[in-house]
Amino acid sequence: MAHQGFLQFFAKDRTFRPRKRFEPGTMKFNLHKQANASLNSGIDLKDVVRLPQGEDTNDWIAVHVVDFFNRINLLYGTICEYCTEQTCPTMSGGPKYEYHWCDGGNYKKPTALPAPQYISLLMEWVEAQINDEHIFPVRVGVPFPKNYMQVIKKMLTRLFRVFVHVYIHHFDKLVALGAEAHINTCYKHFYYFVTEYSLVDKKELEPLRDMTERICH
Numbered sequence: 001m002a003h004q005g006f007l008q009f010f011a012k013d014r015t016f017r018p019r020k021r022f023e024p025g026t027m028k029f030n031l032h033k034q035a036n037a038s039l040n041s042g043i044d045l046k047d048v049v050r051l052p053q054g055e056d057t058n059d060w061i062a063v064h065v066v067d068f069f070n071r072i073n074l075l076y077g078t079i080c081e082y083c084t085e086q087t088c089p090t091m092s093g094g095p096k097y098e099y100h101w102c103d104g105g106n107y108k109k110p111t112a113l114p115a116p117q118y119i120s121l122l123m124e125w126v127e128a129q130i131n132d133e134h135i136f137p138v139r140v141g142v143p144f145p146k147n148y149m150q151v152i153k154k155m156l157t158r159l160f161r162v163f164v165h166v167y168i169h170h171f172d173k174l175v176a177l178g179a180e181a182h183i184n185t186c187y188k189h190f191y192y193f194v195t196e197y198s199l200v201d202k203k204e205l206e207p208l209r210d211m212t213e214r215i216c217h
């Protein structure tokens, strides 16, 4: 059952509508290229997250949120066959933290769910926000909504929980797959980004604090 869910998850990922990513020729596409180019040039991730001169913060943040979604999606994809209702009956991050899903739709009250189900709902929810043109305007000149930052914070806070679960419960597997450096780079970039713009509350970052202190100097 869990497996089937994941197949759907992946099929969905493959059909992620390219139009919602950044169209060549638009400012966001250029920013996206710029962000990725500096990422590949090996410069300090702490510098990479800073807003390039003359660019718009909202655009810069939008580009990163989409990139983080895609990267975290791939990252979870590498271990998702090991994250099942049996291995992970709760969406936990160690013994001290457990997340309950609530989306105001099918889950009106915070609900305990197995991790794969929680993460599936979480990624679908983030994708739905990205695809919502009221939140992420596609056309040039259409302004970002007033609640933009509020939605962004929620998206990033939720995405962070995937790191929490994967690091705490599936790190051995990532090491075995040779993906340790990859997740660390992705995490560091995410961490520097959300702290640079104060996008995730300190208390939300708490489950990975020790590790963060070790790898984010």
Ligand SMILES: [Zn+2]
Residues within 6 Å of the ligand: 082, 083, 084, 087, 088, 115, 116, 165, 169, 170
């Ligand atoms: Zn798991």
